[in-house]
Amino acid sequence: MQNRVHIGNLKDHIGSDVVVAGWVHVRRDHGKLIFIDLRDETGKIQIVFNPKVSEGAHTTAESLRSEWVVSVTGIVKERPDNLINKEEPNGALELAANGIEIVNEAKTPPFDVTEDTSGVGEEARLKYRYIDLRSERMQRNMRKRSEVVMYIRNFLVAKSFTEIETPILTKSTPEGARDFLVPSRLQQGKFYALPQSPQQYKQLLIASGFEKYFQIPRCFRDEDPRADRAYGEFTQLDIEMAFVEQEDILKLTEELFTTMVESVFPEKRITKKPWPRLTHKEAIAQHQTDKPDLRANTSDPNELAFAWTLDFPLFAEQTKEDFFHGSGKATFAPSHHMFTAPHPDDIPLLDTDPMNVRGLQHDMVLNGYEVGGGSIRIHDPNIQTKIFELIGFTEEQKKEFRHMLEAFTYGVPPHGGIAPGIDRLLMVILGEPNLREVIAFPATSGGQAAVMDAPSEVAKEQLTELGIEIKEKKE
């Protein structure tokens, strides 16, 4: 739009004739004068329509309703002292309209976006997500999210990390959850899996000579959702480094998130720097959980208590779920995942007392939530093979990972990493009760996509091409 001035910049145009454009936030009629608050993505401005200035504009303004899109021409004026609203960034200004054009009309919105929408029913908010996202809180959440991921990327690039994308159409990685499957058309009867994480690819990138890798990938788990676990897909920061020890990973992560919070959320206070470190045993003994909430005052919304939990047992009792998702047939399963290195002091215990072997795992905890986990990985194919045997992998299961074992025989340095969850991290920092508040288009708990009619039925021809059919339901 030619010569449009963003509302956030109006203070630089006092006394000038300008064009602004945006959404009608509210309209108020005061006798002959009509006031509207116009909203664009940079702010809000009060606009006065006075029939003595422009009768045409005043008449048009009479027809305006909430959320109509308009462009307005007018003169930027300072308000008299007694009418200054100190709560609003543009509270000392108003625009005296001399012209208006209706760009697009709007039906009455299903809920009020001038208020916080957290009290509105979830169904309406997700169906009309494009209206919900106009509210101030949701705008802030999305913009803060954008700032956070940019901060992270620039921090890592400045430290010589390379960002590398890994495939979405790939093979199951055994992270202990159910995979989403994608039927292959070119190889009928076979399936891709959407990655639960780029775990194998990031280790292969280390084998590829990329010593400092990162990515902010989408990950997929077909798990039943919880408030702190989105259905279907989530976003994580994926970091992997060669020639490192656990201490290097902890230090880098701590510096990254401490400076990120200080830069993007200056109003927040990190309780303790450096972050407290607890062994798994200490955490359980002192806090009855491996993700303790170390805030001094849990009702202070600006307090952030980061912590590390370390020295997890390498193995845990196997659950029925573990078994279903492809763990071995032993009575125990990897407590993190099967690529986590055992603590070097405990390697002899692998043969004698595996349940007491500690893993080089690290969990990043924030205000009682696990917001990231990682480990030093195994890079010795013999130890990897031993772990496969200990968890009771069948020959067939071992075959599934022979490409990893083979990669380890071609010169792989020691390596490790961490994968903080972006959605959950944002939820905790922003003090939101649910992940859906920090995701633009989240799925419902039933897996229904926001706005869209998905999942949905598909044409028979599509299934025929894929060589699959829907099983008849037994009555």
Next chain:
Amino acid sequence: MQNRVHIGNLKDHIGSDVVVAGWVHVRRDHGKLIFIDLRDETGKIQIVFNPKVSEGAHTTAESLRSEWVVSVTGIVKERPDNLINKEEPNGALELAANGIEIVNEAKTPPFDVTEDTSGVGEEARLKYRYIDLRSERMQRNMRKRSEVVMYIRNFLVAKSFTEIETPILTKSTPEGARDFLVPSRLQQGKFYALPQSPQQYKQLLIASGFEKYFQIPRCFRDEDPRADRAYGEFTQLDIEMAFVEQEDILKLTEELFTTMVESVFPEKRITKKPWPRLTHKEAIAQHQTDKPDLRANTSDPNELAFAWTLDFPLFAEQTKEDFFHGSGKATFAPSHHMFTAPHPDDIPLLDTDPMNVRGLQHDMVLNGYEVGGGSIRIHDPNIQTKIFELIGFTEEQKKEFRHMLEAFTYGVPPHGGIAPGIDRLLMVILGEPNLREVIAFPATSGGQAAVMDAPSEVAKEQLTELGIEIKEKKE
């Protein structure tokens, strides 16, 4: 690794004792002296093992083979003038080893990574991608890719764009290709589709009050591959802006990619600035293609000829493919996609002569490749409805998009955008013959994942959970 010095920084340590670590690039025996070139991600250094300096290190060095991972201690020395290799960044230095530790041995690699691997068979390169990626050219391609996406993001963020992620588990968007489907477990018999692009979501984000949106998302098309089209998934830069005209999009894109090339590829020359603009008619008349190669000298690897093709016809003859992929039952289909706005001068022709209506579409062309496309979108629900009717949408097809039509009734500003393909852009700029050279883990033309055994067979229990079965093949 404690006190490790990166090989690229050795010039700052002349005369000092240092630790370096990396891969054995080559080994040469010269009488009693053993030379190895050690490689890390920052460079290469010649290391001399002299039995008079350390007999133990010399003995270990005798056993070294290509691609073993080692750490070496030694003194950084300047080479005598007559032994300086001016071709290599560290060609004036060498390391006199006094100690070595073998970190990980390596089998003989299936091909030589000290040479350009483009002549190696595709199958071996993809199976052992983690070895292929160690080669200098592949390292460069991946690192340049990382630099390009960071440049793009920082450019856009500096112009107040917000990065927003959109779902991968979603509904089909009719971009003229076949969808990948994901069976839903929670709603058996229904399917998600992986997005061919975030087209609908980005328009919904404009409706959400995000006036400058971008994302570098993964997109999915189940199309048969070509050299310039990867199988399955690809990455695009997705840009959408509110309150803009086509000119704003062209200017922004031109500034973005011109400055990106100047910054990331200073050795490249952009033939013409500003980029030439051709109407579709002119392009066809003068070059017999809508993506003309405007280089003066097509054998100059450093010449980049960007151009715009504009004024495309809004509709094209419908192909069988269009029909299959959900276009309407009219004899013509959208030539870009069904959300592209008709040229305002041509709106009357929608009723009288639709095949002569121009669309507000823009294609970004580079050296004869289409590297991006976009348009001004329809924001008026009445015109959108008219387009649906013109392309012969059935009532059922219209229903599929009723959420978009509905969104347009709640106050949507004029908007438009562009979506340059990151893979193809990199391929052309780097002068590579195939997209696989700029993707870390590309699929084969048969859809086989690199390194991994995917797609693969899955357990019957998984299909049962999803309520689908594999169709018996008819003999």
